[in-house]
Amino acid sequence: MRIIYLMHVSWFWAKQRPQFIAEHLSKENKITVIYPQQFGKKEKCVENLNPNLKIKYFRRIPGAYKIKFFGMLHDLIVACQLWSDIRKTDVVWVTHPFLYRFLIFFNFSTNVKLVYDCMDDVLEFPDTVNNVSRRKSMLELEKALVSRSKIVFSTSHYLSEKLKKRYGSDLNPKLVNNAINIDSFTKKSHEELPEVIEKCFRDDCVNIVYVGTISSWLDLDLIRKSIGIQDKLNYIFVGPSEIFLQNEERLNFPGPIKHELVPALLKRADVLTMPFILNELILAVNPVKLYEYIYSNKPIVSVRYEETEQFSPYVMLYKNEEEYLKIMQQLVLGDFPLLDVDCNQSFVKNNTWNKRVEIIQECLIKEI
Template sequence: MKKKVLFLMNVDWNWIKQRPHFIAEGLSDSYDVTVVYRYRYRRQGYQKRREKNFSGNVRKLYLIPKLDKFKFLKPINDFIRKYTIRKLLKDEGFECIYVNSPKQEMLIPKWYTGKVIYDCMDDHIALAENKKDRENCYVLEKKLLDKCDELVVTSNTLKKVLMERYPVMNINNITLIRNGYSGEIFDVKKMNTKYKDDKFIFAYFGTISEWFNFDVIIESLKKFKNIEYWIIGPILGKVQFPKDSRIKYLGTVEHDHLYEATKKANCYIMPFKLNDIVVSVDPVKLYEYINFNKNIMTVEYDEIERFRPFVNFYKDTPSYLDAIEKLLTDGKIKYSNEDRIEFLRNNSWQKRVEQVVSVIEN
């Protein structure tokens, strides 16, 4: 009989595919996994997730919209959260709870005796919008670390941040499990992409938020008249797209259709502003970019140094423009097909899930 795992997600099951989705899918091969996520009533930008790779159960948590914004009404939603999860724990007898956000600390009852794993994917305090939220997040994360048995981090930078922030942690182990790649490794012989002769297209897919650096894009459009940008993904926060006909926002695209939507692009980009959020991130998109067998250009920071054989780094606007000039002059892909295949095989989500299974069974 399979061990039961309660997987609490801090993102919608139908949001663009991220680490929690891949890990939940992978764990369902070895365990009886139940995913619980908060259902969002506004479905713009969400995908129609087909659960072909997931053999577990998916349960929606329905809360009252907008209540969390009001201090005196939020306890109503908190009661619904706690009641739903605690009833599940009592009825189903889960041997492990897998969480990925400090906000989920309240869902773990004191009487629970199974294993608790905290998969810290981001610097949550850096993500908080204001001082009050940061202080609250600190308290919640500290309580969560006191409750959990195992801590998983996605980057060495994040591990260092947490160890400095919480010098005393009652944790058995801290395990580095990076992000990875999932899906078919494309056969370059079958790709046969025909590029446009009169345009050089840069493509980005992923979340678009305050860390997206439109400044370097605007400067590049001023200097190079034959380039164009395609941007795909959901928009978070108050992001203002520059008004330029050569910046094309294509909305959201189903994960399985990303290559088809961008196959005519010459180069993939990750133009981020460096902040506490970004420097702790191990970007899933870089793995996927490599599979699509095109040139890649990204801002440089320590955590992604290991991608150097596959990407063209830049540090600032002048080096961004220099990197474009080089690509326009010599568009040869930086890496070989053999290196690409080996990298993807060694960094698959299957490999990452095997690490998670080791943590659960530890």
């Protein structure tokens, strides 16, 4: 099967669901990944990962949407860049509604099918929630994309139900949760950490690590309160930041880390955490980091909501401030939970990207 795989972020951005699915699909299909790249930016050379996986980019003009006419012209220019690939494919895989702007020019024949992989509730990101015109535009794009897609995948049950409520109860999204790439974790756990991260660890404290995007959904007020109560807690939040933060006493923000170094970082931690503020965006998230955390065989603390309940045998869940602070007190006193390593590894091995793509491949064969 020939698949044009349209990504909304660079192939070289933090390795996530889109890259893993593309790589695994290429084992049985010919995949051409195409992602946006702004004019004037130099791009890395892409090595041939395997004969069935080709990586390309299309050019975008920064600021093109400030004027409506130029925005429409820009979309047409991008569509022209995509035409030679799309006309020869069987499937066009779309990772974000924004990409549908470039597909409205195509009259897809019965031989070319659209597939939408809905990874997040795109209408609930802060830059969309707080922008009425952007939210309206994104809603229209996603509605059109969903209506024309032969298959819609979603990452969580909550997200599936929201899509059905938003676009019609007859919609039947296929649930494909996130997962873990075990191979990269097995090979990279002994790498050395950059000094900027290593120096954040303290021998006289319980070192609690978070890995991921640092944004408004992190409950930093709760973190600061726990630091004020317990003087043996040291937090290290590693990842790209969407908000301005400075290091505080026992609250560290050393910046992003290469994906291949994440296993070594998790191994270095005493405890791993996911302290999210629950909102509509987070409630729809099936958290990749919990799969990775569990594989590391470290104590894990996470906020409790529908999507984290499935992790309850392996994770300490809290639903409010009181429960979180009680868990922190236990950790400071050395009352770490007993970990069933075999149970952890069994769970992870049943939740790999290879397993997820087997489900996707079956759907493609059946529906396409």
